[in-house]
Amino acid sequence: EDQVTQSPEALRLQEGESSSLNCSYTVSGLRGLFWYRQDPGKGPEFLFTLYSAGEEKEKERLKATLTKKESFLHITAPKPEDSATYLCAVQAGGGNTPLVFGKGTRLSVIA
């Protein structure tokens, strides 16, 4: 069974204090690993897709990396507007399989 575990559950940072969120996964043949951001009262918003170990993608203060067992979302010099829940999901290979999501990391950035 495909599984995604995110840690920590919650993270509180001071503005400018860099950190990383972790996503550990087990999947039968990775087709893609996704990162989403979700603000309160809204649906998840797509950030990145990673396909193979060693791949990295960046967007503003966010950088996602992927190994064979886990992915990290690095947040550099965060701002209060980066406060949100960050969700990780995997899609297994072998056809159009549904995304399996972790429970997310709730990030709070304090000014």
Add this chain to the structure above:
Amino acid sequence: KAGVTQTPRYLIKTRGQQVTLSCSPISGHRSVSWYQQTPGQGLQFLFEYFSETQRNKGNFPGRFSGRQFSNSRSEMNVSTLELGDSALYLCASSFEGVSGANVLTFGAGSRLTVL
């Protein structure tokens, strides 16, 4: 380009009632997926429709059902509501390219409260 539209945004029902939620995908997207989101369980997959056919189904009881119309719009129905069905129901659509993983674009969700 319009995003994924879900209606209604909020609704309150009582136990035993039924509810129908609607989802209009992004134009050109033929796949529609439904997820249930609760604080304790996170996002859990309900089902996925592609070209009016259910292609994948999650581990939910038969009280949860859905369908897709020829214009790709989708509805999901929950019958005999239980307190535990209170959740945010999210719809997502995707465009299936030739290869690669499918990026889901989510709607804002329908917040269901069962009393």
